[in-house]
Amino acid sequence: MIVYTKQEIAEWQKQHPILKDIVDLKPVFWMNPNLKKVNETASLPITREDIEEAELLWQRFAPFLEHEFPETSETDGIIESPLRKLTNLQVEWFPAVDGEYYLKCDHELPVAGSIKARGGIYEVLQHAEKLAVEAGMVNKDDHYDVLSSERFKAFFSQYSIGVGSTGNLGLSIGIISAKLGFNVSVYMSIDAKQWKKDLLRAEGAKVIEYEGDFSEAITAGREQTNSDPNGYFVDDEDSKHLFLGYSVAALRLEKQLQQKNIPVDADHPLFVYLPCGVGGSPGGITFGLKQVFGDHVHCFFVEPTHSPSVLIGLATGEMDHVSVQDFGIDNRTEADGLAVGRPSRFATVISDQLVSGIYTLEDDELYRLLAMLADSEAIYLEPSATAGLAGPERIFPYIREHHIAMNHATHIAWATGGSFVPEKDMKMFYNKGKTLT
Ligand SMILES: *Cc1c(COP(=O)(O)O)cnc(C)c1O
Numbered sequence: 001m002i003v004y005t006k007q008e009i010a011e012w013q014k015q016h017p018i019l020k021d022i023v024d025l026k027p028v029f030w031m032n033p034n035l036k037k038v039n040e041t042a043s044l045p046i047t048r049e050d051i052e053e054a055e056l057l058w059q060r061f062a063p064f065l066e067h068e069f070p071e072t073s074e075t076d077g078i079i080e081s082p083l084r085k086l087t088n089l090q091v092e093w094f095p096a097v098d099g100e101y102y103l104k105c106d107h108e109l110p111v112a113g114s115i116k117a118r119g120g121i122y123e124v125l126q127h128a129e130k131l132a133v134e135a136g137m138v139n140k141d142d143h144y145d146v147l148s149s150e151r152f153k154a155f156f157s158q159y160s161i162g163v164g165s166t167g168n169l170g171l172s173i174g175i176i177s178a179k180l181g182f183n184v185s186v187y188m189s190i191d192a193k194q195w196k197k198d199l200l201r202a203e204g205a206k207v208i209e210y211e212g213d214f215s216e217a218i219t220a221g222r223e224q225t226n227s228d229p230n231g232y233f234v235d236d237e238d239s240k241h242l243f244l245g246y247s248v249a250a251l252r253l254e255k256q257l258q259q260k261n262i263p264v265d266a267d268h269p270l271f272v273y274l275p276c277g278v279g280g281s282p283g284g285i286t287f288g289l290k291q292v293f294g295d296h297v298h299c300f301f302v303e304p305t306h307s308p309s310v311l312i313g314l315a316t317g318e319m320d321h322v323s324v325q326d327f328g329i330d331n332r333t334e335a336d337g338l339a340v341g342r343p344s345r346f347a348t349v350i351s352d353q354l355v356s357g358i359y360t361l362e363d364d365e366l367y368r369l370l371a372m373l374a375d376s377e378a379i380y381l382e383p384s385a386t387a388g389l390a391g392p393e394r395i396f397p398y399i400r401e402h403h404i405a406m407n408h409a410t411h412i413a414w415a416t417g418g419s420f421v422p423e424k425d426m427k428m429f430y431n432k433g434k435t436l437t
Contacts, residue, residue: 002322002323002326003325003328004325004326004327004328008070009023009327009328011224012316012327014410015316016313016315016316016436018030019140019315019316019327020313022054022308022311022312022327022329022360023327023328023329024330025211025305025306025366026305027305027359027360027361027362028311028315028359028360029357029358029394029395029397030311030315030357030358030359030396031315031353031356031357031398031401032355032356032357032358034314034352034353035353035354035355035356036294036353036354038290038291038354039294040107040293041353041354041414042353042425043119044287044350044353045346045349045350046240046243046244046247046287046350047238048291049218049286050244050247051244051247051248051250051251051287051291052251054122054126054245054247054248055248055251055307057122057125057126057129057246058078058079058122058125059078060129060140060144061077061125061129061144061147062076062077062144063077063143063144063145063225064077064144064145064147064148065077065078065079065413067113067148068148068179069110069179071110071111072110072111072305079109079110079111079117079118079121080109080252081104081105081106081107081108081109082103082108082256083103083104083105083253083256083257083260083412084102084103084105084377084379085100085102085103086100086101086103086373086376086377086413087101087126087379088376088377089101089372089373089376089389091133092372092376093372093376094393095187096393097392097393097411098406098409099271099392099406099407099408099409099410099411100262100409100410100411101392101411101413102410102412102413103373103377103379103389103412103413103415104249104253104412104413104414104415105379105415106118106249106385106414106415106416106417107379107380107382107385107415107416107417107418107419108419111152111172111175111176111417112168112171112172112175112420113168113171113417113418113419113420113421114168114171114172114337114382114385114416114417114418114420115168115227115246115281115414115417116168116169116171116172116281116283116417117172117175118245118246118248118284118338119169119172119239119241119243119245119246119280119281119284120154120163120169120171120172120173120176120234120241120245121172121173121176121245122241122242122244122245122246122248123173123234123239123242123245124161124173124176124177124180124182124234124243125176126241126349127161127232127241128147128151128156128180128182131155131156131159132147132152132155133332135155137151137152137155140378147180152180152181153180153181154181155181156180156181156182157181157182157183158230159182159183159230159231159232160182160183160184160185160224160225160228160230160231160232161173161177161182161183161184161185161231161233161234162184162185162186162187162221162222162224162225162231162232162233162234163184163185163186163187163221163233163234163236164186164187164188164214164217164218164219164220164221164222164236164335165186165187165188165192165217165236165335166188166192166214166339167187167188167193167196167336167337168196168336168337168417169236169239170186170187170188170192170196170200170205170207171196171199171232173182173186173234173387174186174200174203174205174207175200175203175205177205178204178205179203181183183206184204184205184206185205185206185207185221185224186200186205186206186207186208186209187208187210187217187218187220187221187224187234188207188208188209188210188214188217189209189211189212189213189214189216189217190209190210190211192209192336193336193425194342195202195316195421195422195425196200196257197209199420201208204302208220208221212332212342213341214339214341215323215341215342218237221233222235225293227241228381232268232397234343236278236280237278237320237342237344237345238320238344238345238346239280239344239346240346242280242281242284243280243283243287243344243346243347243350244284245284246280246283246284246285246288247284247285247288247291248283249284249285249288250285250288250291251288251292253289253292253412254292254293257270260403262410263291264295264296264297264410266296266343267299267405268296268408268409268410269296269298269405269406269408269409269410270293270296270297270405270409270412271297271298271299271300271391271392271395271409271411271412272285272286272289272291272298272299272300272388272411272412273300273302273387273388273389273390273391273392273408273412273413273414274286274299274300274301274302274388274414274416275301275302275303275335275337275384275387275388275414275416276303276310276338276358276387277303277307277309277337277338277339277340277384278309278310278340278342278343278344278347279301279309279310279313279343279344279347279348279351280344280346280347281416282299282301282310282351282355282414283344283347283348283350283351283354283355283415284347285299285414286299286301286354286355287350287351287354287388288350290319290354293422298356298398298404299354299355299356300355300356300357300358300391300394300395300398301351301355301357301358302338302357302358302359302360302361302388302390302391303338303358303359303360303387304333304338304339304360304361304362304363304366304387305333305361305362306324306328306329306330306331306332306339306363307324307331307333307335307338307339307340307341308321308324308329309324309331309340309341309343310351310356310358311358311360312324312327313342313343313348314343314348314351314352314355314358318319318346319343319345319348319411320342320343320345320348322342323341323342323368324341324342325341333363333367334363334366334367334383335363335383335384335387336384337382337384337385337416337417338384338387347357352370352397356395356397356398357398359390359391359394359395361387361390363383364436365390366383366384366387367383367429367432367435367436368388368431368433368437369386369387369389369390369433370382370383370386370429370430370433371430371432371433371434371436371437372389372433372437373386373389374433378429379415380418380419380421380426380430381415381416381418382417382418382421382426382429383429384416384417385415385416385417385418386415386416388412388413388415388416389413391411391413392411
């Protein structure tokens with residue numbers, strides 16, 4: 001870690017004036033000066049074909065997933081979430097917002113209960129497939145139902161998987177890895193939620209707790225996993241596979257919008273608000289949406305004022321070379337899904353050209369939004385997952401600068417987690433939000 005002196009921070013702030021408010025923990029709205037038109041982006045490390053191949057992998061594994069997780073049978077083993085209209089919330093709380101307001105309900109994603117069901121599960125599945133194909137145990141035309149057999153569990157039990165996580169990533173990796181038969185270890189900081197640790201242990205994952213900052217857990221996890229020749233570490237700080245798993249959401253959303261007769265074109269712009277931790281899930285989804293909808297989609301990331309890691313990385317141009325702690329920001333937030341001090345290396349260079357902007361908000365605001373959504377729509381999210389709901393009211397400067405007509409706009413707040421939260425924790429979240437509204 002660098003940890004700049006006051007003087008050095010002042011120097012940074014001279015070059016990037018928005019850093020003043022960021023360091024002072026004030027909510028900010030940042031517009032990306034590097035935003036490119038889709039056909040003018042400099043070469044990116046992945047392509048639309050990569051997303052389509054990732055979708056095919058999901059389809060190959062659908063029979064396995066349906067067999068192991070009966071809750072996916074309604075969608076034939078495809079892990080997907082509904083898109084719901086937020087009529088009441090818009091009328092009651094966002095009357096000044098033009099256009100229609102929707103929620104992408106990834107809190108309902110089966111298997112993991114959060115957006116990590118996209119990236120995390122994808123990364124483990126692609127690893128499992130690679131091992132099994134290389135060992136000659138399966139080929140890509142087979143019916144993957146066979147992966148449920150004891151023969152495969154015994155095969156995968158020779159291999160280990162590790163992941164460092166504040167919570168949801170560990171849940172998704174732990175659940176799917178244990179199901180396949182891998183030896184899986186989840187490295188967590190001591191302050192990770194108890195119910196997540198309990199659930200992981202019940203599913204057969206090993207949970208290893210670290211006293212200090214989460215970055216210690218991830219460093220230790222990486223070292224221990226990689227010291228095993230049969231080990232595989234899911235590295236949230238630099239993962240192409242996580243990114244690809246998330247990006248597939250764009251193809252699915254395209255279909256859902258078509259089914260609801262919601263056009264996306266020059267007269268019908270689409271605005272998407274994505275809660276952001278390391279930047280993998282919002283980056284992957286933004287990349288996918290830009291491939292599908294081009295310049296008609298405008299994607300915004302949302303971070304807590306205490307964990308603006310991607311914002312600092314992009315605003316300074318330093319990407320993953322700087323952390324929020326370097327600037328004296330404590331990375332302490334109740335939004336555990338977003339409590340990340342340093343952005344993803346893989347995702348951030350891509351988002352640099354594609355994200356329209358980033359806004360930050362305070363933890364109290366997350367709880368307020370949680371209670372507002374619960375009261376108006378009877379939908380319950382974890383605090384991290386509510387961050388996108390503030391989006392339509394935060395982007396006015398962008399709309400003015402880009403002269404976008406908003407009367408036929410569609411807004412989508414991406415709800416990223418919540419359905420696995422135990423009821424008593426959820427009650428606490430809600431009550432806290434109620435006292436703040
Ligand atoms: C992980 C997570 C995010 C952010 O995803 P990143 O890839 O870390 O940016 C948002 N919300 C929830 C609930 C999460 O678990």
